[in-house]
Amino acid sequence: MxxxxxxxxxxxxxxxxxxxxxxxxxxxxxxxxxxxxxxxxxxxxxxxxxxxxxxxxxxxxxxxxxxxxxxxxxxxxxxxxxxxxxxxxxxxxxxxxxxxxxxxxxxxxxxxxxxxxxxxxxxxxxxxxxxxxxxxGCREVRRGRQWELDLIANRDRLLAGAELSRKRMVEQGVRILTLDKDADPNRLADLYEVWDAAEHDIPSTVPIPVTPYDEWYHLWFENPGVCSDRLWIAREGDAIVGLSAIEYPPVRGFPWTAFTGTSPAVRGRGIARALKYETIAQAIGLGSERVRTQNDGENAPILHLNAEMGYMPIDPVLELHRELSE
The missing domain is CATH 3.40.630.30 (Gcn5-related N-acetyltransferase (GNAT))
Incomplete structure (x- = not known):
């Protein structure tokens, strides 16, 4: 050049x-x-x-x-x-x-x-x-933690973790399934409500705007990296109470967890863990070798889960701020 x-x-x-x-x-x-x-x-x-x-x-x-x-x-x-x-x-x-x-x-x-x-x-x-x-004069105000999970080295342990989580969900009466296998005609509207509540619980300095339903639909269901048979949901009774999905790039790059979240009322019961384990077990079945994820540095529960599953930290992302009046 x-x-x-x-x-x-x-x-x-x-x-x-x-x-x-x-x-x-x-x-x-x-x-x-x-x-x-x-x-x-x-x-x-x-x-x-x-x-x-x-x-x-x-x-x-x-x-x-x-x-x-x-x-x-x-x-x-x-x-x-x-x-x-x-x-x-x-x-x-x-x-x-x-x-x-x-x-x-x-x-x-x-x-x-x-x-x-x-x-x-x-x-x-x-x-x-x-x-x-x-x-x-920019200053760091937050730090996004990025992680990588080796699916080959951790394969047996991850599949065992997924099986254990399945048993715990059965004991609690929680069903874990992919969205394509859910027949409820209101499933998308219900899923949107759960996603929106979980999205706005993510620690953030910059306000998170409300995403209208049509924009949310485009983000999830016209996305070339996500499909309904790889989007996992949790149901308790008639309610959707959680979701998790990995985004698979069609051309190059690493699969990344697109989102994992649950309704506030069911947190602390291992449902997010079960959902995440299912996405990872599926990624192993699809032949993926690594999966990456990013979380806010103050999101203690998900950081703990990442460490438990064997994710290793990689290059963090710094959120820098500067006041234009300075």
């Missing part, structure tokens, strides 16, 4: 057709976590309707070398105005000044929108990027 000093970044608005280029750029930035192009395209189609955003991209010889994203939810009176940014530079063209410049572009757009606090998520291993954010 051309030497760094010879490159001027010519940013243009990114279109949906650029999503594959950005997936390749994300993979070049972090080869240990390859970005799937089909999933990248899907996530761009899943932007909340109430969200305001901008995406910019720069190319060189048909390869994406820079990507800038800034977005925010609809502003509400009396609620602090948070905006998120994502800055990606190809490692062959990364410099401190370029990274600073792209952050300034994203922050300037958010400031023009009335944003008060900028949020960036950066992996702990991306030390050069973190130094740039630190120099701008």
């Amino acid at each position: 051309t030497a760094k000093s010879q490159i001027d970044l010519e940013l243009r608005p990114a279109e949906l057709s650029d999503s594959e280029l950005v997936a390749d750029l994300e993979t070049a930035r972090n080869p240990e976590d390859p970005r799937d192009p089909a999933m990248q395209r899907f996530w761009w189609t899943a932007d909340p309707a109430a969200e305001v955003r901008t995406r910019l991209i720069a190319e060189l010889d048909g390869v994406a070398i820079a990507y800038v994203m800034a977005r925010h939810a609809a502003w509400k009176a009396g609620v602090r105005r948070f905006g998120s940014i994502r800055i990606v530079l190809h490692p062959d063209h990364w410099t401190v000044s370029r990274h600073q410049h792209l952050i300034e572009i994203a922050e300037s757009w958010l400031k023009s929108e009335g944003c008060e606090t900028v949020v960036a998520m950066v992996g702990e291993k991306l030390e050069n990027e973190l130094r740039v954010f630190d120099a701008r």
Whole structure:
């Protein structure tokens, strides 16, 4: 590629057709976590309707070398105005000044929108990027814990754990099954209610907006990485009380747990554990070698479960904040 000093970044608005280029750029930035192009395209189609955003991209010889994203939810009176940014530079063209410049572009757009606090998520291993954010006055406010489970080394123990959880659920009268085997005509509406309650129980500094049903449906049932025969639910009586699913990238990358959660009223009974074990047993049956998951660093119950199942910590993600008034 051309030497760094010879490159001027010519940013243009990114279109949906650029999503594959950005997936390749994300993979070049972090080869240990390859970005799937089909999933990248899907996530761009899943932007909340109430969200305001901008995406910019720069190319060189048909390869994406820079990507800038800034977005925010609809502003509400009396609620602090948070905006998120994502800055990606190809490692062959990364410099401190370029990274600073792209952050300034994203922050300037958010400031023009009335944003008060900028949020960036950066992996702990991306030390050069973190130094740039630190120099701008960004501070770490939360930490997302990421984990990887070796399904080959832990196979027998995991399958035994799944069997034990099945027995405990039978003793409690809880049924664990995949959504495609559930015949209740109201299952999706019920599932949405359980998911929404569990989603808003996740520890967070930035307010979690309510996802309308149609957007939730798109996230789960038009997602190329999720299908109904791999989405596990828990039923007690007529009620759905929990769900868990692994997202399998169609092209490249690792399977990741998309979500695990239960209704508040049934927590502490091992139902989330049973659901998660079923997704892992299924992943083993499908031939997956590893599964990854991410959880907030303050979510003690799920962190304990990850450790029990044999997940090993990998690169955490730092949530950085900067006040635009500073």
